[in-house]
Amino acid sequence: MPESNNCCEAQGLDAITAKSHMDESIKPTEPSLIQQVIDNPTGDGITDTNLRVPEGCPRIDPCPAKAAIQTQECETEKGDGDNIALERARNAPPGPLGPVPTGHGENVPLEYWTPLGDLTGTRPAVENFSLSRFSPNEWNEHNKKLSAACHDGIQVATTAGFNALCSISRAYAEADRNQMDNNIRLSTRAGTIHRWTVELERMIADIIEEIDLVQEVRRRTMRVKSVLQVVENIDKDMMRIRCFRMDNDLVRDQVSEEVTKELSLCEEIRDVYIRLLDQIKMQIEELITAKRRVEFDWSEKKEAYEIETESRGLGSQSDTILWKAGSTRIPPDQSSPSGYEYSTKQVLAEGYTAKQRSSTLRVNVDAMIEKAVKDLRDQADRVDLTLTQQIQLQEQALRRLEAELYKDLQQLSDTETLIDEMHDASKKLDGAMKCAQTRLDKRLLRHGVENCRDVPQFGLIEEVKSLSESVSATLGQLKRAENSTSSLIQSRRDIEKEMVVKRPVILTVPYYVCDRRSYKSNAQLEIQSP
CATH class of the missing domain: 1.20.1270 (Substrate Binding Domain Of Dnak; Chain:A; Domain 2)
Known part of the structure; x- marks a missing residue:
């Protein structure tokens, strides 16, 4: 039966397709060869030289259809009505392709059919008005197949549904697990x-x-x-x-x-x-x-x-999630x-x-x-x-100059006083000189022997001489005193000039320079120091 089913399925090509295939495969000058095949299904008397099979067509092998047909005749004589159709088919005139195939080969497997059945794709005819026929067994088998196919479809659908539910459950669980794992990874990141x-x-x-x-x-x-x-x-x-x-x-x-x-x-x-x-x-x-x-x-x-x-x-129920095509791509500049x-x-x-x-x-x-x-x-x-x-030296020099100036002025004052005293002294000696000279002059008025060089004469002369020497000495000392006065005056002038030179330095440097250095420079440096 499976072979018969395969035969039925293999013979599903329609007559037009089979005819066109045969027209393309067999040359027009070879109908006698086909007739020989139909008349002699066993292949007796047909050689390879007489039968030229076109390129692409299967080789025609001898088919044991005759024994099968005889067996079918015995089975159909049981009164099921098939013998009438069989006799009618036998007595039918041949068609354009030869005698009409009988129904004895309806249950013959496909591999036992003649090559012509493969070429035409038709089953043995029942009568002139039918191209194909199914037996009750085939009808029952067909119904069984439909039931089996339906049952198989239901089984497949049930299995598919169960598998789909399992797959969906696994997908949900896998999605939840992956989402949870990715949540942990995102949290860690x-x-x-x-x-x-x-x-x-x-x-x-x-x-x-x-x-x-x-x-x-x-x-x-x-x-x-x-x-x-x-x-x-x-x-x-x-x-x-x-x-x-x-x-x-x-x-x-x-x-x-x-x-x-x-x-x-x-x-x-x-x-x-x-x-x-x-x-x-x-x-x-x-x-x-x-x-x-x-x-x-x-x-x-x-x-x-x-x-x-x-x-x-974000989650599966978030409102901001969208389809993002190409989001799984890895950019070339992405870092590790x-x-x-x-x-x-x-x-x-x-x-x-x-x-x-x-x-x-x-x-x-x-x-x-x-x-x-x-x-x-x-x-x-x-x-x-x-x-x-330097300021101390300047102050010391100035003090020394002041002291020298004081001494100079004191000495100058003393010298001037001495000069005055010497002038007075010289004036006082003038009286004694005049007295001595007057005495000598009066004694020169003596006459005669009275005018002698007596001791008084010599005494007066000595007095005049002594007074003259004293006056000369006094005048010399006076001259020297006057000269010293000039030198003292010049020294005073020099000292005063030097004091005029040094005093501004003493007065300016301490108050202008030292104060600025003390209260500006050092103070600012003290502030800026770390």
């Missing part, structure tokens, strides 16, 4: 991003604080530099004032040397401050660059954290977890390096400012010391 975000925020705060500290160091350096200009101005002003000294006081003393050293030190310190300001400026730019990079990374991580948080909050961590650590390392450099620079700047201020203080102390010593 969000926590990681938040941790790095906090680290970056801390680094940004540290860099901002470091920038403020460096800015404060920069402002203080600029203030110290401005104070350095004040010191230079004071030194230059001091040199200018000291240039007003006159005559012998205009000397290059120790004060000038120390002030010159202080000016040179100020120039060197200014160069150091300029280099420090350039380094501070470059460090601030480096910090700002590091801060911008950290802020850029922080903004990306902040946005990524918001995206991860929003993605973590190790690359992500390395990039973040690299940004933090650069920020930390810039912060460390800035801290080191601040320490160095503070140390250099402290050293520069110390050097300026030491030099200022040396200048003040030498200036104080």
